[in-house]
Amino acid sequence: MDIFDKLGDTITTTGKEVANFAKDVAEMGKLNVQLKETELSRSKLYYKLGKKCYELLKDDPEEEIADVIEAIEKCDAEIARYEEEIAIAKGNRKCRNCGATYPQESSFCPNCGKENPNLK
Numbered sequence: 001m002d003i004f005d006k007l008g009d010t011i012t013t014t015g016k017e018v019a020n021f022a023k024d025v026a027e028m029g030k031l032n033v034q035l036k037e038t039e040l041s042r043s044k045l046y047y048k049l050g051k052k053c054y055e056l057l058k059d060d061p062e063e064e065i066a067d068v069i070e071a072i073e074k075c076d077a078e079i080a081r082y083e084e085e086i087a088i089a090k091g092n093r094k095c096r097n098c099g100a101t102y103p104q105e106s107s108f109c110p111n112c113g114k115e116n117p118n119l120k
Contacts, residue, residue, distance in 0.1 A: 054072060061069040080094075087094045093104045093116065100111035107116055 054069065057065060058069050058073075084094045087101050088104065091104055092101045094101050095109040095112060095114055097114040098109060098112040100109055102110050104116075108114065109116070
């Protein structure tokens, strides 16, 4: 019977160790999720701050950030160009006045009423 007692003790000890390990792994996973969520929140706040700073400084940038402002403006122009190319590929066009997408054969933008310059 002694062997069964030792086996039972070993199984009980191993079970407790496995339970503790699982608890530690679950806690570590929870902490990693919380860390990633907090990092994402911080990144969103940095983005908001950067966007507000850009809006405030774009018309009269300080020398240290003028190159960044210029790079952002170039990206904005590229984004607009890509969006227009995608709209055209889909048989639509992007209004240069309000940014709405509408069928290429339409005479006017249904959102703002601006005339389609390609149909003149």
